[in-house]
Structures are given as structure tokens and as C-alpha cells.
Amino acid sequence: MNTDDWQDQLADRALHELHGETPPDLTVRVLAALHAGSATPAAVVALPARVRSSARRFLAAVAVAAGLLIALAVLAWPSPPRGQTAIAHVELAVLEGGIAVTEVEADDRPGRAFTLTTGADVAWAARPGDLLASTDGRGAAVLLRPFGVVTTEAHTRLEVRAMEMSVKNGVLATGSLTLAVVAGVATWHTLSRVDSAEAGQVLRMEAQADGGSAAAALVTENQKLKDELAAAQQRAEALATQLARQQAEVPAKPPASADEAAPAPAEAAPVPATVTFGDAQFGDALAGVDWQLVGSVSAQMNPMLAELLAKMDHEGAELPMELVVEVQKLNMKLVEQLPGLLKAGLPGFGPNGTYLHPLVASNSLASMLAHAGQGLNDAQRNALAGLVRIYSAEAQGLQGQSHDFELEGLAADVAMKDRFFAETQGLLGPEQAALMTPPGSLRHDGGNLFDTGLMFQLHNDPIPASNPAEFARATSQKLEQQLGLEPAQAEQVRALLERHAGAASELWRDRGTPAESNLRMLKSGRGKAALQRQLQWMRELQQQVSLTKEQAAKLKGLKRVFVPLPR
Amino acid sequence: MDSSRVVVVQQRSDPDVAALVRAHQAEVWRYLRYLGASGELADDLTQETFLTLLRAPYEDRGPEARSGWLRTVARNLFLKAVRKPPLPMTDVETIDAIWTGFTREDGGAxxxxxxxxxxxxxxxxxxxxxxxxxxxxxxxxxxxxxxxxxxxxxxxxxxxxxxxxxxxxxxxxxx
The missing domain is CATH 1.10.10.10 (Winged helix-like DNA-binding domain superfamily/Winged helix DNA-binding domain)
Structure with a gap:
């Protein structure tokens, strides 16, 4: 560029700034990053912007808010000592689809390749150079403990690029894992954000505050409770023996008065330890879930989600990180229960679709209500059992349907479950209903644990935009990369998108809120409206834009919903 | 060297750091955008630029020198991020002369x-x-x-x- 070019570029920037692109205030972010310690080793300076910014934002915020000072130390990357290679010990559970793993050869292990399918749950020693690929031309969802859930589009290939180690309580653990996207698209999901990376970019995942230790902690806690129970039983037996001895020595008392003989008031329904709503086909999978834990966690987490939304539902709101960390920990406990259900093939669109299957949702609800002292009565239990049977059959039917686009499956599953939850809500008393959907929780997707918005959260891709043209431009750029479009095709897609976005006044009515931009919890209805509109433009795109076979397959397999977030 | 002006920025308290960031962040961010960084990359690199300053053994010689130092760090980080080789000194001088002509003494206001x-x-x-x-x-x-x-x-x-x-x-x- 010559002098005139630089002068012109500066004038261009100044004009953009006068029209709204002003410098952000990064003070809090810099302070948080400073307190969080070194989050970025020199080796990963060239990470893509959005991955780096949000990853660091979360790490920093978690460290500051929760007081978890994790001392990050780059131990063996990028220059491991001779004969020593960086290894990240992760647990890999496939929640949806299949994953082919190709391990590079190392001194202490031969190179090997294996495929994991839905429900598989294995320990994996990941090394730089190892490859992960979604199989069968489908996307996949994988729980990588302690990092969280990673979803991939079809034909996605990921390469393990780097890892950082942290020392926590004297124990060496993997603090972060960086995956390079060789092909396709991968997304890392946490409560406070969704990070995506496309071919040529990298995804840097930070270990969650509780993450991988959650399962181990639960096992320890379980054992402790069992020990306490055994000790209590021993004490009870000793007391009973002592009491019997005393009774034998003391003369019999006169009969008790009528008041004393009255039965104790009925206690609240006990928390179901096992399955409340069973099913012949999925009995084993349901029996494998710890429903007491699910009920307890849901009873804590559901109001927290509503509280989180309330705190974020105004202009300029900042993330209440302590609350976010708590919710994240509880969420991880629920995610831990998922692999067994997914392995059993319980139908549903994506992992959250399975989590909201009528059988799972009804058992969660029953357990949660009992935990809160508002257990279902017999009439409610019978009525809900009837609903579960009807809607489970419908879910099974949906699974067998074929669609032109994968996203049609999401729309159908959501519509069915919306009806199920509405009918379920109708069976409950006011206090129970308030526990299921706490006040304010229906205003945003994912505002409670019995909301199909949870399904959208995994698939939404909110695009902040001032107008339809801006939305069309940003979305067509994403599609250009994801579908591998040529520039001429991308221009056709942009024009088509601009027309559709311009006609969709319902998508431009409300400005985006902090809860939407920071938590990805979109206002209720926004994601659904965008999905319906997207299915229309996808059909039109399929008919009007000349796509190659490969591009058409990618369009069909697309699982992202591009949602305009009006600025 | 006037030792009374030397401040080891690493030892500053949070309010000092916040004041420092507030004083220079807009200029650093604008400079990165001027170089061609996207908004998100500019966010990231602005943060990284300040962290470099706050973690490195840096002697503060006043606002003007600090601005120049921050620009140099930001430019180097940007070139590294977009995988471009360092610019020839003549180009750097041209770019910065145009920039300082715009920002003058008030950051460009x-x-x-x-x-x-x-x-x-x-x-x-x-x-x-x-x-x-x-x-x-x-x-x-x-x-x-x-x-x-x-x-x-x-x-x-x-x-x-x-x-x-x-x-x-x-x-x-x-x-």
C-alpha cells in the first residue's frame, strides 16, 4: 500500500467510527486477564480472534469471580523435552453421531485408529497430531471432559494442536486443549458462550471450573454418604438393643392419650431414587440414571437460570460470574447422566433433544418436584404417565421420518416437545408449575430445564446486525465457508438472504439484550422464527442456486440456525 | 534518565492499571483497525498489547513514549496474527506519520x-x-x-x- 492508500484507509476507519463502530471499553477484560495469569502461550498468538477473545474472557471471568486461581504453566508445549510428549488426559463420551480417532505413533504407543459411536465413553490420552473426524457424513456431539461439549458439522476433521497443563491442589491436570479445524466446523459449548471455528481456524478450550472432577467428586460423595449411613445403622441397632433392655426393666406405661396416639402428619412424597415413568424399550437406560441426583440438581439449577436471566435482562448488564460458575457446575452433573441415555438410542434432535425426551423430562420433573417437597400425587402421576406414553410414541415416529434438511428434524422435535410441556404444565398445581417454569424463565430460550429452547441453544448462531443487509452479508460469508461456495454463488445467496431477512419483520422487532449476546439465551420465539424463515430460504437456495453434489449435501446436513440479533 | 519518571508498570495497582488502559485503549484499538484488523481481532490484540506492557519489564517515560511503545507492540502482534512478515522501517514510518497526524495529542478526538x-x-x-x-x-x-x-x-x-x-x-x- 502506498501513502495515499494508508490515508484513505484511515479516513475509511474514521468514517466507520462516526457511524457506530466505536472502540470498546476493554478495561475490565484486561484486568481480568491480568489476574487470571498467562492465558496465552506465545505458540498460540495467531489464534483466530473470536475464539481467543471469548475463551480468554471466560477463563478470566471464572478465575476472578470464583476465586479459582489456576496456575497455568506451559509444561511441554511447544517444545517438549526429547522423549517426552505433551499428553492431555481427557474422557471422551460420544453424545451423538460417531467419531473416528486416529492417534499418531509415539515412543510408548503404536499409531492406531478406532471409531466411537453414540454412548461410547472412554479415557483418551490425546497428543498433538491426533485426529478426530465425524463419521457417516453426519455431525457429532462429543463430551470432552473436563472441557465440555464439542459439536461438529458433517465432514469435520479436527487435529489436536496443543495443550497447557495446570497444577491444582498439587495435581497436574490439563488446563486447556487446542484443536485445529482441518475441515468443516466445530463448536465448543459452555453456558456463557458458544465458540465456533471453521477450517483453518483453531478452537481453544479451557477446562471447566468443575468439569472433569465432577464425576469423581460424586463417587467420593456417594461413598461418604454410604459410610455415614452404615455408621448410622450401627448406632440405631445399638440404641434399639439398649432400649429393649431398658423396657424389660421398666414397668409398662398406661395407654397413651388420643392426641399422642394420632398418626404423624403425612410426610412429603419421598424423592424417587428410581424410575417414576418407565418404558419397556428404554428401561435399562432409564434405570442407569441417578434420578435423585437429577432431581436435586434440577431443583437447584432451575431457579438459578431464572435468576441469571433476571440479572441479565437490562441494558448494560454484566455477567454475574459466580452464578454462572455455579450453574455451569450443576449443568455438568446433568450432562454426566446423558451418555447412557444416548447409547440406548432414546430419540431426540441432538443431546438436548434426548434430555428433553418425554421419558427423561417427566422423570426429571417428578424427582425435582419431590426434592422441593411438591411431589406429584397419584392422579397427576397417572395422567403424566399417559402423556409420556403418547408423546414417546410420537418421538419414536419422528425419528423414523426423513427430511430434506436436518433442521426440519429440529423443527418437528421442538414442536412436539412444546406440546408435551404445555400439557404437562397443565397437570400441575400453581406451586409445582412455578417450580417447573420459574417466573420470568419463559422469556428466554433455555430459561428453565423443561424448555425446548435448550435444544436451540446448541444450534443457534446469533448474528448481531443493524439491518437485513448486514445480516445477509455476515451469514452468506459463513455459508460461503461452510458449504464451500464460489464467490458468484455466495453473491446469489447473499441477495436471497437479504430479501428473506428484509421480509421477516418479526426478526427485527426487538433489539438484542445482554442475556442474548452474552449467554446466548435468545428471547423466546426468536430462534424458532429464525428457523422457520431459514427453512424457507434453504429450500429456495436449493432450487435457485446451482450447487454441486457436495455443497447440496452440506446444505442438507446444516445444523446451524442463523438468528439476526438486531443492534 | 530522569529516575522520578520511571514507573515499573507491573507493580501498579488495579486502579492504576485501569487508568492506564482507559487512557490508551481507544488509540490502540483504532490503530489496529487502521492496520486492517477486524473488530474482534482488534479487541483481542488490544488486550494482548496491554498485557504485554503490564507483564514486561517496562520503564514508563510518559504518555507520548508509551503511545509509541503500545503502537509498536500492537503492530507486531497484528503482523504475527495475520502471519505477515515485519514491515520495512520506511513503511512503518509512513504508517505512523499518517496516524500521528490524525491522532495529534488527543487520540484523534x-x-x-x-x-x-x-x-x-x-x-x-x-x-x-x-x-x-x-x-x-x-x-x-x-x-x-x-x-x-x-x-x-x-x-x-x-x-x-x-x-x-x-x-x-x-x-x-x-x-
Missing amino acids: ESLTALRACLLELDGRARQAIALHYEQRKSRSAIGKELGIGEDGVKSLLRRVRAVLRACVERRLSA
Whole structure:
């Protein structure tokens, strides 16, 4: 560029700034990053912007808010000592689809390749150079403990690029894992954000505050409770023996008065330890879930989600990180229960679709209500059992349907479950209903644990935009990369998108809120409206834009919903 | 060296750090955008630039030297992020001379005020092109359709208008 070019570029920037692109205030972010310690080793300076910014934002915020000072130390990357290679010990559970793993050869292990399918749950020693690929031309969802859930589009290939180690309580653990996207698209999901990376970019995942230790902690806690129970039983037996001895020595008392003989008031329904709503086909999978834990966690987490939304539902709101960390920990406990259900093939669109299957949702609800002292009565239990049977059959039917686009499956599953939850809500008393959907929780997707918005959260891709043209431009750029479009095709897609976005006044009515931009919890209805509109433009795109076979397959397999977030 | 002016920034308290960031962040961010960084990359690299300053053994010699130091770090981080080789010194001097001519002593606030006033002087096609491109964020092809010219014509028109605005800003600042 010559002098005139630089002068012109500066004038261009100044004009953009006068029209709204002003410098952000990064003070809090810099302070948080400073307190969080070194989050970025020199080796990963060239990470893509959005991955780096949000990853660091979360790490920093978690460290500051929760007081978890994790001392990050780059131990063996990028220059491991001779004969020593960086290894990240992760647990890999496939929640949806299949994953082919190709391990590079190392001194202490031969190179090997294996495929994991839905429900598989294995320990994996990941090394730089190892490859992960979604199989069968489908996307996949994988729980990588302690990092969280990673979803991939079809034909996605990921390469393990780097890892950082942290020392926590004297124990060496993997603090972060960086995956390079060789092909396709991968997304890392946490409560406070969704990070995506496309071919040529990298995804840097930070270990969650509780993450991988959650399962181990639960096992320890379980054992402790069992020990306490055994000790209590021993004490009870000793007391009973002592009491019997005393009774034998003391003369019999006169009969008790009528008041004393009255039965104790009925206690609240006990928390179901096992399955409340069973099913012949999925009995084993349901029996494998710890429903007491699910009920307890849901009873804590559901109001927290509503509280989180309330705190974020105004202009300029900042993330209440302590609350976010708590919710994240509880969420991880629920995610831990998922692999067994997914392995059993319980139908549903994506992992959250399975989590909201009528059988799972009804058992969660029953357990949660009992935990809160508002257990279902017999009439409610019978009525809900009837609903579960009807809607489970419908879910099974949906699974067998074929669609032109994968996203049609999401729309159908959501519509069915919306009806199920509405009918379920109708069976409950006011206090129970308030526990299921706490006040304010229906205003945003994912505002409670019995909301199909949870399904959208995994698939939404909110695009902040001032107008339809801006939305069309940003979305067509994403599609250009994801579908591998040529520039001429991308221009056709942009024009088509601009027309559709311009006609969709319902998508431009409300400005985006902090809860939407920071938590990805979109206002209720926004994601659904965008999905319906997207299915229309996808059909039109399929008919009007000349796509190659490969591009058409990618369009069909697309699982992202591009949602305009009006600025 | 005047030792009373030397501050080891690493030892500053949070309020000091916050004040330092607030004083320079807009300039660093704008500079990165001027170099060609996207908004998100500029966010990241601005943060990284300050962290470099706060973690490195750095002797503070006042705002002007600090600005120059921050620009150098930001530029190097940007080139590394976009995988480009270091710029020749002559290019750096050109880029920074244009930049300091814009930012002057107030980080660019006066230049922006002048630019805002100059925009009001535009009329006709020039004003329309600026509105379509910067306000309505329309693509060149869409602007071309509205103005009845091709995409290259739009590009040339916008560049000409920006040159007019630059001249206007210089005139106002030197008045």
C-alpha cells in the first residue's frame, strides 16, 4: 500500500467510527486477564480472534469471580523435552453421531485408529497430531471432559494442536486443549458462550471450573454418604438393643392419650431414587440414571437460570460470574447422566433433544418436584404417565421420518416437545408449575430445564446486525465457508438472504439484550422464527442456486440456525 | 534518565492499571483497525498489547513514549496474527506519520470532530454514497444499483469522497 492508500484507509476507519463502530471499553477484560495469569502461550498468538477473545474472557471471568486461581504453566508445549510428549488426559463420551480417532505413533504407543459411536465413553490420552473426524457424513456431539461439549458439522476433521497443563491442589491436570479445524466446523459449548471455528481456524478450550472432577467428586460423595449411613445403622441397632433392655426393666406405661396416639402428619412424597415413568424399550437406560441426583440438581439449577436471566435482562448488564460458575457446575452433573441415555438410542434432535425426551423430562420433573417437597400425587402421576406414553410414541415416529434438511428434524422435535410441556404444565398445581417454569424463565430460550429452547441453544448462531443487509452479508460469508461456495454463488445467496431477512419483520422487532449476546439465551420465539424463515430460504437456495453434489449435501446436513440479533 | 519518571508498570495497582488502559485503549484499538484488523481481532490484540506492557519489564517515560511503545507492540502482534512478515522501517514510518497526524495529542478526538463537520458539507451524490455505505452498510453492488453505476464506479466515488473529506479535515485542523 502506498501513502495515499494508508490515508484513505484511515479516513475509511474514521468514517466507520462516526457511524457506530466505536472502540470498546476493554478495561475490565484486561484486568481480568491480568489476574487470571498467562492465558496465552506465545505458540498460540495467531489464534483466530473470536475464539481467543471469548475463551480468554471466560477463563478470566471464572478465575476472578470464583476465586479459582489456576496456575497455568506451559509444561511441554511447544517444545517438549526429547522423549517426552505433551499428553492431555481427557474422557471422551460420544453424545451423538460417531467419531473416528486416529492417534499418531509415539515412543510408548503404536499409531492406531478406532471409531466411537453414540454412548461410547472412554479415557483418551490425546497428543498433538491426533485426529478426530465425524463419521457417516453426519455431525457429532462429543463430551470432552473436563472441557465440555464439542459439536461438529458433517465432514469435520479436527487435529489436536496443543495443550497447557495446570497444577491444582498439587495435581497436574490439563488446563486447556487446542484443536485445529482441518475441515468443516466445530463448536465448543459452555453456558456463557458458544465458540465456533471453521477450517483453518483453531478452537481453544479451557477446562471447566468443575468439569472433569465432577464425576469423581460424586463417587467420593456417594461413598461418604454410604459410610455415614452404615455408621448410622450401627448406632440405631445399638440404641434399639439398649432400649429393649431398658423396657424389660421398666414397668409398662398406661395407654397413651388420643392426641399422642394420632398418626404423624403425612410426610412429603419421598424423592424417587428410581424410575417414576418407565418404558419397556428404554428401561435399562432409564434405570442407569441417578434420578435423585437429577432431581436435586434440577431443583437447584432451575431457579438459578431464572435468576441469571433476571440479572441479565437490562441494558448494560454484566455477567454475574459466580452464578454462572455455579450453574455451569450443576449443568455438568446433568450432562454426566446423558451418555447412557444416548447409547440406548432414546430419540431426540441432538443431546438436548434426548434430555428433553418425554421419558427423561417427566422423570426429571417428578424427582425435582419431590426434592422441593411438591411431589406429584397419584392422579397427576397417572395422567403424566399417559402423556409420556403418547408423546414417546410420537418421538419414536419422528425419528423414523426423513427430511430434506436436518433442521426440519429440529423443527418437528421442538414442536412436539412444546406440546408435551404445555400439557404437562397443565397437570400441575400453581406451586409445582412455578417450580417447573420459574417466573420470568419463559422469556428466554433455555430459561428453565423443561424448555425446548435448550435444544436451540446448541444450534443457534446469533448474528448481531443493524439491518437485513448486514445480516445477509455476515451469514452468506459463513455459508460461503461452510458449504464451500464460489464467490458468484455466495453473491446469489447473499441477495436471497437479504430479501428473506428484509421480509421477516418479526426478526427485527426487538433489539438484542445482554442475556442474548452474552449467554446466548435468545428471547423466546426468536430462534424458532429464525428457523422457520431459514427453512424457507434453504429450500429456495436449493432450487435457485446451482450447487454441486457436495455443497447440496452440506446444505442438507446444516445444523446451524442463523438468528439476526438486531443492534 | 530522569529516575522520578520511571514507573515499573507491573507493580501498579488495579486502579492504576485501569487508568492506564482507559487512557490508551481507544488509540490502540483504532490503530489496529487502521492496520486492517477486524473488530474482534482488534479487541483481542488490544488486550494482548496491554498485557504485554503490564507483564514486561517496562520503564514508563510518559504518555507520548508509551503511545509509541503500545503502537509498536500492537503492530507486531497484528503482523504475527495475520502471519505477515515485519514491515520495512520506511513503511512503518509512513504508517505512523499518517496516524500521528490524525491522532495529534488527543487520540484523534479533534480529527473526528472535524470530520463530522465536514460530512455536513457534503451534498448530492457524495453524501448519498457515504450514507449508503457507512450508515446503511449496503454492499457496493447495491449502492451501484441505486446510483446507476458499476461496483468499480462506487469504489472510485467513495475514495474520491474520502479524499475530499481528508482535505476538509486538514483545512479545519490547520485553521
